[in-house]
Amino acid sequence: MTWRDERLATDTNVFRDKLSDLRGHQMRVVTFHFPPRIFMEEDEDRASPVMYGVDIEVVRALTEALNFTVDFRRPSDGEMWGWEQDNGSWTGLMGDLQRRKADIGVADLYIMEHYFTIIDMSVGGG
Structure with a gap:
């Protein structure tokens, strides 16, 4: 609620949610070939590998x-x-995340206490 024009307004969003829409920002995701969770297939006709998993x-x-x-x-x-x-x-x-060369790290990471000094881990997983 905010005070506007001598009345209390409840329809104003003072603290906009900044995480629900990243507005097309490009995130650098560091990962590697690690079957069966992550597959990278090189293709000489493409600049980057085909990724799936x-x-x-x-x-x-x-x-x-x-x-x-x-x-x-x-x-x-x-x-x-x-x-x-x-x-x-x-x-x-981990080094790329620590040095901010990447925004997101995707790998089969275990939750280990010493990781918390350099990264935030998501909740959940496969």
Whole structure:
């Protein structure tokens, strides 16, 4: 409720929901070939690999529900999930998320406490 023109208005949305419509923003999604959840097939006629699998379809469903586009990428250093180095930085998918080279990481990730220092994890899963 807000005060407007000397009366209390209840139809004004002061705090617009910023997560229900991402307005076509392109999200960088880092993932890798990991059957049976994620498949990447190279095609020399295409610039990017053909991607499919349960996890990929979940991301595609989210693009429709939340109105965003995706740019699927492999981890920039060629690692898969990655590992924590002595200096606290990560390699692989986790490293790309830590360094903000990607917005979303899609892989068969287990909920592990040390991940929470660098990523937020979604609720649910397959």
